[in-house]
Amino acid sequence: MLRVIHRLQPLVPILIVPILLLPSAGRAETPDPPVQPLSTVTATPGTPSPITGRTGDTNPELYAAILPEHRERIYAQTQGKLSRYRITATVEPRGSDQPALVSGTLQLRYVNETATPRDEIYFRLYPNAPAYAEAEMSVSSLSVAGSPVVPVLSVDNTVLQVALLDPLPRGAATDLELTFAATVPVRPMQTYGIFAVDPSTGTIALAHWFPLLAGYDESGWSLHPVSRNGDPIFSNTALFDVRLRTPEDWQVAATGIESERTTAGGVTSRRLISGPVRDFTVVTSDRFESISRDVAGTTVTSYLHPERASGGEAVLNYGATALSVYNELLIPYPYREMDLVEVELYGAGGVEFPQLMLMARSLYANDHSRNEHYLEFVTAHEVGHQWFFAMVGNNQHLDAFIDEGLVEYLSTDVYFTAVHGAETGRRQFGLEVLLWYLGMLRTGRDLVVDQPTDSFSNSSIYAAAVYAKGAIGFAEIHDLIGNDAFFSALRHYTTDNMFGVGTPGALLSAFEAESDRDAGAVWTLWFEQENGAAVFDEQDYQELMVELGLR
Ligand SMILES: [Zn+2]
CATH class of the missing domain: 1.10.390.10 (Neutral Protease Domain 2)
Structure with a gap:
């Protein structure tokens, strides 16, 4: 999923070696970690069981992030079929050199879109992986259909298994509720900086900041140790309805649209609605500025720190151009917003998420030393992922x-x-x-x-x-x-x-x-x-x- 910055071969002396190091730099390569037994949970082969009446969340409000001309069709295509996350969370910055905190509640209406009845489901708690340094994520007060359930953690506490009370038929839904808390590390040298506090700006990047349902495909649940190479996340499309509280003067770039905002007592609360997407990502900063442009009804926004204004303008131009090009060649991008967000990344030029891309701050100098089009290329690469990764997913590990x-x-x-x-x-x-x-x-x-x-x-x-x-x-x-x-x-x-x-x-x-x-x-x-x-x-x-x- 990542646009990895590769090392140039030493045989190519004319180009300047990029200053970013790959995430593996400086540490010994180790053999693959042993695969733990849970990763052998697989799809049951054979004929899919019949679909019972669908009971997913059909609230049309949850599709407000879709452009009007696509909304009815996409609603008809997906209504009742997608799991829905309703999250209420608070981000607590504690200074640019201190880990931040994110905590809240998750009400999940889980729809069994797998091929067979399910006795259990799985969440991924990515921040617990060793590569995330001092990051961690805990879950408490878990209930299924109103009854308390004790989950089982495994795979370095990155897999949370939840037993359902009764087998959940294919197409049917059940409600889960839990409380979560996560610590966001300061500049972890691995994991690219996608879940991190940047000490130079205080900006907080929040990928996979809540318990995310494990990805599921024809190979079964994706429960292996968090990958060393490429992107750690594989997940399925769902609907997100997020209420996010931050300090009053903090800006928020996020998947989806902001449908409500209130401020009281120094705290701003935003309601953010995504439409059908496979992840929900947030970046928040008290130093962000933003510039926007319309492309065929989609508002493209570049979030930047003031000292990176010219790079942020270039990224807006490139992002808008790429969206136009792919809209023509591929199918039209169906969402109302697309955000390009300047953050500190380590070992990656950009990282794509649905409707939002993290762009490496170091590239915003746009100094052409690598080649004159490098920033444009990285931007076009990340925007391309809105089709291949976001709209159409794939198992990034396989x-x-x-x-x-x-x-x-x-x-x-x-x-x-x-x-x-x-x-x-x-x-x-x-x-x-x-x-x-x-x-x-x-x-x-x-x-x-x-x-x-x-x-x-x-x-x-x-x-x-x-x-x-x-x-x-x-x-x-x-x-x-x-x-x-x-x-x-x-x-x-x-x-x-x-x-x-x-x-x-x-x-x-x-x-x-x-x-x-x-x-x-x-x-x-x-x-x-x-x-x-x-x-x-x-x-x-x-x-x-x-x-x-x-x-
Ligand atoms: Zn990529």
């Missing part, structure tokens, strides 16, 4: 390449060709994709792209395979089936899997159905084999270096 590789391709060749012309598109693809992968090939190394993120020995190797080689695979498919079929396939794949979980098989099928071509050989070559050296050799690398003006 199939990261179908969002990362695809978005890397869209944000280089496709975006830059659309905005700056074919020559710039080709150059960006060369700089950000080909150079990276060919550099890896020269070391005698190649990797299978389609494998779990934590099967890669470190995040640098993971990114070279999943982002760069993955992007080359999608470029080759584009080349094979042509422009019309390629984008038609992406539109169909998005529409067919909207708010759901896409799979590599579904994406390949879409390319083949729209083109009437067999794309299997190209797919296998780029995503399932270690055979890149049969395509690229040293001469290709040397010619690329000359073409890019690096030699």
Whole structure:
């Protein structure tokens, strides 16, 4: 999910090595942590059980974050089918050098959208993972349908298992209630800074700040240890109705729209409503300024600290442009808001969440030292994730390449060709994709792209395979089936899997159905084999270096 900043190969002396370090920098690589027994909980194969009457929350107010022209259709498509989080929480900043606190209550109406009746459900408490430093999250006063239940914690206290009183039929719903409290760490050196207090600004980034239902797909519940590589979160689409209290003078950037605001006694309370999304993310600061622009009815907002004003303006321009480009090529973005938020990130240029993207403060200098379009590229990459990750999800731990590789391709060749012309598109693809992968090939190394993120020995190797080689695979498919079929396939794949979980098989099928071509050989070559050296050799690398003006 992340736009990881990769280390340039030492063989490329002209480009400046980025100052950000990968999250693995400075610590020894360790073998995969042992998988704990819970991660073997799987979907029950066989015929899905019949769906009983749906009883999810059907309040139309919960869809207020959808643009009016899409609201009725999306409501009809999802009403009663999605779990609904109703959260009342308070953020307590305690100074830029102290951990912040977030605490509150969660009322969850859980809808069983799995294939079979359920005896239990699972939450993820990500801040309890060791990588989150002094972060922690606790849960108390848990009840199911009004009856107290004692949950079971496992996997470094990041998995919370809740037994249901009776098996919950497929499509049926039950109400859970709990109290939670979380500590937000100051500048943790791992986990990218997505759940962190930034000591330089005091700004608080709050990803996965509440107990989030564990992701569920055809492989079952996602309960493994929090991943070392890529993004930790995998979750399913739900509705969020959040009342968030902050000190009066603190600004809030969040998933969804703000539908109410009251201030009393030095505390501001906002009601935030998301529409169907797979996560709910908040950034809050007493130093934020914001600038906005309308794109086809969507308000694009750049949140920035005053000393980063020019970078924030550039990000607004790039974000608005990317939204226009993808609105045309893909299906229209259906939400009323999209936020780009300047935060301190470690080892990532940006991190995407539904309707909100974290953008690395260090890039806001926009100094062109890496390449003149780098900030634009990172912005276009994160905006691309609003389609592939947000609207259409995928299991980031098993199939990261179908969002990362695809978005890397869209944000280089496709975006830059659309905005700056074919020559710039080709150059960006060369700089950000080909150079990276060919550099890896020269070391005698190649990797299978389609494998779990934590099967890669470190995040640098993971990114070279999943982002760069993955992007080359999608470029080759584009080349094979042509422009019309390629984008038609992406539109169909998005529409067919909207708010759901896409799979590599579904994406390949879409390319083949729209083109009437067999794309299997190209797919296998780029995503399932270690055979890149049969395509690229040293001469290709040397010619690329000359073409890019690096030699
Ligand atoms: Zn990404």
